[in-house]
Amino acid sequence: MAIILHRPRERSTGSISQRNILVQQWTRSIWITTNVLSCDDGAMLNAKNYTEEYKTSNGLKESSQTQVVGIKFLLLTCINTFQYSYLLPQVPPFLSSSRVDSILATQSAAVLMDRMESSEALRNKCAACFRQFNRMEHLVEHMRTSFHSVHEPMCGICNKHCRSFESLREHLIGPLPKQECKNIFNVQGCRFCLAIFDSPNARRFHQERCQLSSGLNARLANLSLRDNGTIDLTSARDPQVVALACKMVGGGSDGSLDLCGRICIVDENEHIVFQAYVKPPIPVTNYRYETTGIRPEYLRDAIPLRQVQRKIQDFLCNGEPMWKIRPRNGRARILVGHGLDQDLDRLQVEYPAIMRRDTAKYPPLMKTSKLSNSLKYLTQAYLGYDIQTGIQDPYEDCVATMRLYMRMKSQTHRREDYPLASDPQNRNNFASWRQSELESMTPEELLAISRSDYYCWCLDA
Numbered sequence: 349m350a351i352i353l354h355r356p357r358e359r360s361t362g363s364i365s366q367r368n369i370l371v372q373q374w375t376r377s378i379w380i381t382t383n384v385l386s387c388d389d390g391a392m393l394n395a396k397n398y399t400e401e402y403k404t405s406n407g408l409k410e411s412s413q414t415q416v417v418g419i420k421f422l423l424l425t426c427i428n429t430f431q432y433s434y435l436l437p438q439v440p441p442f443l444s445s446s447r448v449d450s451i452l453a454t455q456s457a458a459v460l461m462d463r464m465e466s467s468e469a470l471r472n473k474c475a476a477c478f479r480q481f482n483r484m485e486h487l488v489e490h491m492r493t494s495f496h497s498v499h500e501p502m503c504g505i506c507n508k509h510c511r512s513f514e515s516l517r518e519h520l521i522g523p524l525p526k527q528e529c530k531n532i533f534n535v536q537g538c539r540f541c542l543a544i545f546d547s548p549n550a551r552r553f554h555q556e557r558c559q560l561s562s563g564l565n566a567r568l569a570n571l572s573l574r575d576n577g578t579i580d581l582t583s584a585r586d587p588q589v590v591a592l593a594c595k596m597v598g599g600g601s602d603g604s605l606d607l608c609g610r611i612c613i614v615d616e617n618e619h620i621v622f623q624a625y626v627k628p629p630i631p632v633t634n635y636r637y638e639t640t641g642i643r644p645e646y647l648r649d650a651i652p653l654r655q656v657q658r659k660i661q662d663f664l665c666n667g668e669p670m671w672k673i674r675p676r677n678g679r680a681r682i683l684v685g686h687g688l689d690q691d692l693d694r695l696q697v698e699y700p701a702i703m704r705r706d707t708a709k710y711p712p713l714m715k716t717s718k719l720s721n722s723l724k725y726l727t728q729a730y731l732g733y734d735i736q737t738g739i740q741d742p743y744e745d746c747v748a749t750m751r752l753y754m755r756m757k758s759q760t761h762r763r764e765d766y767p768l769a770s771d772p773q774n775r776n777n778f779a780s781w782r783q784s785e786l787e788s789m790t791p792e793e794l795l796a797i798s799r800s801d802y803y804c805w806c807l808d809a
Contacts, residue, residue: 491778532544559732579659590614593746626656705753768801
């Protein structure tokens, strides 16, 4: 929204009528701006400081004239332009006129005074994201729809809650970071997990462990299990969490139809549980060798899709009927992956959403625009190494998704008996019939009853 301030026709201060017109235009512009724009704490504090300095340097008493000086400084700060700064030195002569006192007595000037006086109270400020609102009812509505919780990524310096790690990264080292947090993070912050440490030495020691390698050694150790088409459980007895990745070849007349050509499953220790080439049910017209490394002879004697589907379905359910699968205390395995909807659809495998952990759809790992990040970017940003260079191996993708899952799972958040907003015990936390009660609460109390709208992976621990 653009705010257009009317420039005074006369810049000179020669006559009383011209001064009065200038003061009226200033007051009208200030009223429009401060009632449309939401000024942050910094701007309000700077205006108050400017007022105090002006009052001290000019030997003025506490009066409306010094408050007007602060308001005009605040106006220039809010609109982020100093094109009207030439008016500021002209303020003191105008303040002595009786016309100014009558203008300050109007309702618009009273509103401005109230805003200046209330700047210290930080009223209606969200305790999580630090947004401020004109009315308490607006803050309550914000808390009702934002789903702030202890499971959100949080700045270790100012304790600001962010919706995703990308938002936190922008807050710390983005194009427009919070300068105080940026200065501390550059010395004591880990650029992978975004945690803050007590000293640069502690940060250096942690970051060496936080940055992982590509896992090539583990890949070489599993060559003997390669593409044998059987489920292998010798390396881990009955794993509860497995990662799955597929590589697609092309079908159809133009080769754009995705068909599963290769599959890999690994356990928590990054050992291969199952890996095989898959023979699609329809002819392959594009093997996409540049990225998949699959040749026609690899699929000629491969396992048919129907057999692979049956093996994976039985392995994931682990003897538990599909309708009986529950998220906790069951035998079914947690399935980790990136873009699991696509992979399971091409495998024609059905699996409950409550047992899936998809790094492409997990809110803390998504972009600030709520779109998915690529697995290549997530691995580089949060694990510290590159994948998918040249011919892509599904084992490499499995390891990356498993490591991302384990890192998100290892986060320590405050335990809550009912952590989700969808839990029956939390459905009335922000009910409309509690509006009066909610408006009487402090921002900290509102945050205490707010719950997350997504399942945090730390709850799997």
